Amino acid sequence: MTDAQTLFRQGVLAVREKNIAEGRKLLTESLRLDPNNEMGWLWLSRTVSKAEIKLQCLDRTLRLNPANEAANAMRQQILNEINHRDAPPSAEVAETEEEAAPPPKPKRKTPTAAQQRQIQGWLSSAERLVEQEDVEGAIDKWIRVLEIVPDHEIALPSAVRHLSRQKHIDDAHDLVWDAIHSDTENPAIYLTAVDIARYQKNEYEANELRERLALLPTATEDMISELVDHYRKRDEHHQAETILLNGIQSHPQSQKLLVQIGDLLTDWGRKHEAQTYYERAARLGTRTKEGKVADQKLLATAPLLTDKERGSMTLAWREAAGVGVAYLLLGWQDAGLNMAFMGVSRWLGVLLSVAGAYLTITATSSPQQQPLGRLFKGEPPEKPKRKHEDAPSEAAGPIPAASELPIIPTHIRLILGSVGAVILLIAFWLVFSQAITLLVNPVPPCIPTIEQLINGEAHGC
Amino acid sequence: MLSPIILFLYFLFYFLLNVILMAVYTPLPVSDTGTVRYRTMPWGTFALIVINSLVFLLWQAPEYYQAETVADLAPYINKLWMYGYRETHLLRPDSIGAFTTFTSMFMHGGMWHLFGNMLYLWTFGRRVEDACGTVRFLLFYLMSGMVANMFSGILNPSTVDLPGIGASGAISGVMGAYLILFPGAQITCMWAPAGTWLRMPFVWLMKVLHIPGFKDAKTWKTESVMSINPIKNTYIYLHNSLISLPAWTQLLFFLILQIAPSIEDIQGGKEVGGVNTLAHLTGFLAALMIFLYVRKDLLTRYFAGRAL
Structure with missing residues (x-):
């Protein structure tokens, strides 16, 4: 299920990045693993060119969820297009790879000085006309401004507001879409477009706009959060997830969004994936409120072992040093608690213990150290699977997140582990030689009598 | 030379301090209420409790509790002398040498000694084991025990050659590690x-x-x-009767309680048997090496100031 979801997300991202062929391939593979993913069929419909195949995909979506508004809207749109072949293709539905490219947009031009003067004049005129209650005349002036600057921050809201009041919603819609097509990054324009689409009961278009809004670099975290809340209230988890993924793409450092997607996935029962987002948020710092929240949420579950820790040679040597310390203490005691009497063999034993421990650790707990993994021509491990996918309480150790680091091949690890174990035994014999000799040649100890003990003469024995 | 009055006042102060601390701050820890992040089954802690209990109940206790006369205690004392830790006997041929560092760690002097140690091990051991993993935890436990044995011998100039037994040095190490890793954790105590x-x-x-x-x-x-x-x-x-207290309160007080008697031992040498506070103190300080034994990601998280 997780694999299918991962492929689904990768497919969606590929489609968004206009890599339609790759998106189609990933989505098809995802649906092969999980044919009950309604959103998968919906997205697949956007990657195919033929209207009939598109309809088949949408029918699969609607079979899984007859209430899917987006699928219904798209289906209706395609049916209309089939009925009116002469009609221009929908801007929202990508037909082919070529058609999937963004529609030709008017190039953004910086108005010349003369145009700017003209704009100022039209804006002043529009203001006067509004005062004289000649709204039609004012709208005409604003539209002239918008022909030069389609997303003008005064002309557009003024024109849209007055057009809406006069119930010319279609005209307002066109103005807003002209601004959107001009690559505007003003999130207020997208929000206005969403309102218009909702007024026109075009939920499909509204959803598309929300997704595009989430991708804007100017869209704030709060805006994206509000969009997500909108979908979560309506139990549209897939849409909420899409918005959040888009938002994270444009705000990769946003702890708020990372925590929010973690919460969403937790509610959805995808706890392991949620943890990756909590971990990501926490790694950005725990001084912020969201960072603390993310870290605390991780406390309720198991943490993630990342490639940074897996691949670290220093951390593996640190563990080996822990074994070395224990061997040093053994050797020190074996020398009668006098370090000066440890001798070469015991020191050699201590050094060997570190080397042996390192080999054993490499074979067991740190087999992905770099560059060893690459040196031994290892492959990245297969994605680990848990017996109980969402029951970390029943499993031991950190959650095995997907890793790209090559792992040392098993046969090499077996050899390293065996050599390490042998070295550790030899090192033990070297550091503990005196104690071993005493153990194999036992001599009864001198035990003080009870009277000696009572009289405090134990040392006399 | 201190006058008898000052000595008496010192004794009185020390006694009262102990009484107050014991009475006010001797809640008996019975469980760690904190989150176990890795959800590791604490096999190491279980195994240590079982081994310690079996060694005492099956191997030591019969001879100790069934002795009717002082002479009957001889087999029990023989074992203490043979397998207890005596720093002066590490090289003597009539001993098992440094192996006693291991054997002494699994021997106890009585039921209450065993019970107290195992209770503390149960309370603090599970979470430290979770932070280390079973193998590294056991290694750390043995290392702490060794440090306690060694340094309580090295630092105590007493000439009396009484064998040291008990897991308390190693358990003190575990408690020290708990203080370093989870100072704010809540411990359920019986008061x-x-x-x-x-x-x-x-x-x-x-x-x-x-x-x-x-x-x-x-x-x-x-x-x-x-x-x-x-x-x-x-x-x-x-x-x-049960109360949750922050771990640091108990562990720091445990540490403080060990300091004065330990200094006394270091200055004059302990001439009689009893509680080896110096082993507790040195075992506790061995916990500074816990960073060699904790899990990899926990180490990076610790130094990034993140919750463990």
Whole structure:
């Protein structure tokens, strides 16, 4: 299920990045693993060119969820297009790879000085006309401004507001879409477009706009959060997830969004994936409120072992040093608690213990150290699977997140582990030689009598 | 030379301090209430408790408890002398040498000695094991025990050659590691009824001033109302057999309680048997090496200031 979801997300991202062929391939593979993913069929419909195949995909979506508004809207749109072949293709539905490219947009031009003067004049005129209650005349002036600057921050809201009041919603819609097509990054324009689409009961278009809004670099975290809340209230988890993924793409450092997607996935029962987002948020710092929240949420579950820790040679040597310390203490005691009497063999034993421990650790707990993994021509491990996918309480150790680091091949690890174990035994014999000799040649100890003990003469024995 | 009066005052002060600390701050830890992040089954802790218990109950206790005369204690004493830790006998041929560092760690001097040690191991061991993993935890446990054995011998100039036994040095290491890793964790403790009166003013102040960290255990049902909060005019519970306390309070007090007797041992050398506080202290300090034994990601998380 997780694999299918991962492929689904990768497919969606590929489609968004206009890599339609790759998106189609990933989505098809995802649906092969999980044919009950309604959103998968919906997205697949956007990657195919033929209207009939598109309809088949949408029918699969609607079979899984007859209430899917987006699928219904798209289906209706395609049916209309089939009925009116002469009609221009929908801007929202990508037909082919070529058609999937963004529609030709008017190039953004910086108005010349003369145009700017003209704009100022039209804006002043529009203001006067509004005062004289000649709204039609004012709208005409604003539209002239918008022909030069389609997303003008005064002309557009003024024109849209007055057009809406006069119930010319279609005209307002066109103005807003002209601004959107001009690559505007003003999130207020997208929000206005969403309102218009909702007024026109075009939920499909509204959803598309929300997704595009989430991708804007100017869209704030709060805006994206509000969009997500909108979908979560309506139990549209897939849409909420899409918005959040888009938002994270444009705000990769946003702890708020990372925590929010973690919460969403937790509610959805995808706890392991949620943890990756909590971990990501926490790694950005725990001084912020969201960072603390993310870290605390991780406390309720198991943490993630990342490639940074897996691949670290220093951390593996640190563990080996822990074994070395224990061997040093053994050797020190074996020398009668006098370090000066440890001798070469015991020191050699201590050094060997570190080397042996390192080999054993490499074979067991740190087999992905770099560059060893690459040196031994290892492959990245297969994605680990848990017996109980969402029951970390029943499993031991950190959650095995997907890793790209090559792992040392098993046969090499077996050899390293065996050599390490042998070295550790030899090192033990070297550091503990005196104690071993005493153990194999036992001599009864001198035990003080009870009277000696009572009289405090134990040392006399 | 100190005058008898000063000596008496010193004794009186020390005695009273001990009584107050013991009565007010000797809640008996019974469980760690914190989150176990890795959800590791604490096999290492279980195994240590089982081995320690079996060694005492099956190997030591029969000879100790069934002895009717002092002479009957001879086999028991033989074992102590053979397998207890004596720093002067590490090289002598009539011993098993440094192997006693291991054997002594699994021997105990009585039922209460065993019970107390195992209770502390149970309380603090599980979470430290979770932070280390079973193998590294066992290695750390043995390392702490060795440090306690070694340094309590090295630092104590006593000439009396009494063998040291008990897991307390190693367990002190585990407690020290707990203090380093999880100082703010809550420990559920049982508080002796005798301490109720002594702690009443402290608890009352904490309640009134809303000092965080001192919570009543939710699990205990038989609470008795001992006073009325004069500010809120509501009942407050001063007597609770179970109470949650921050780990640092208990562990630091444990550490403080070891310091004075340990200094006394280092200065004069302990001439009689009893509690080896120097082993507790040195074992506790061995916990500074816990960073060699904790899990990889926990180490990076610790130094990034993140929750463990």
